[in-house]
Amino acid sequence: MEGVxxxxxxxxxxxxxxxxWVSIGLGVAVHFAIALTWTAIFLGAATKIVLLTRRPILSxxxxxxxxxxxxNFLLLPLSGVPHTRNAITFASRINAVLALLLSVxxxxxxxxxTALRRT
Numbered sequence: 098m099e100g101v102x103x104x105x106x107x108x109x110x111x112x113x114x115x116x117x118w119v120s121i122g123l124g125v126a127v128h129f130a131i132a133l134t135w136t137a138i139f140l141g142a143a144t145k146i147v148l149l150t151r152r153p154i155l156s157x158x159x160x161x162x163x164x165x166x167x168x169n170f171l172l173l174p175l176s177g178v179p180h181t182r183n184a185i186t187f188a189s190r191i192n193a194v195l196a197l198l199l200s201v202x203x204x205x206x207x208x209x210x211t212a213l214r215r216t
Contacts (some may be wrong), residue, residue: 132201143209153209154206157204158198165193165197
């Protein structure tokens with residue numbers, strides 16, 4: 098499997114696993130940075146678009162579905178991250194979407210509405 102060239106070093110699929118805790122730490126940091134970026138985008142949009150705070154459940158679910166679609170069908174394929182060897186099943190896709198919609202989408206929208214009401 099081909100790797101990505103970063104700073105004149107070849108990094109492939111197996112290098113990340115051999116890096117151990119460094120790889121885990123970097124993955125967690127990048128994951129949270131991406132999540133905070135999408136959250137900040139929603140917060141910024143909610144300050145401009147009143148509908149996002151008037152209908153937080155609907156807006157949170159729709160926003161998270163858009164983010165999921167952009168990340169999985171546009172940004173990840175463009176990033177060059179290797180695909181899994183096993184096909185993603187319909188059940189696992191539904192599980193991922195529901196988890197993100199209910200745990201992330203609703204949380205972001207409801208917390209944004211609460212925060213913006215206090216200001």
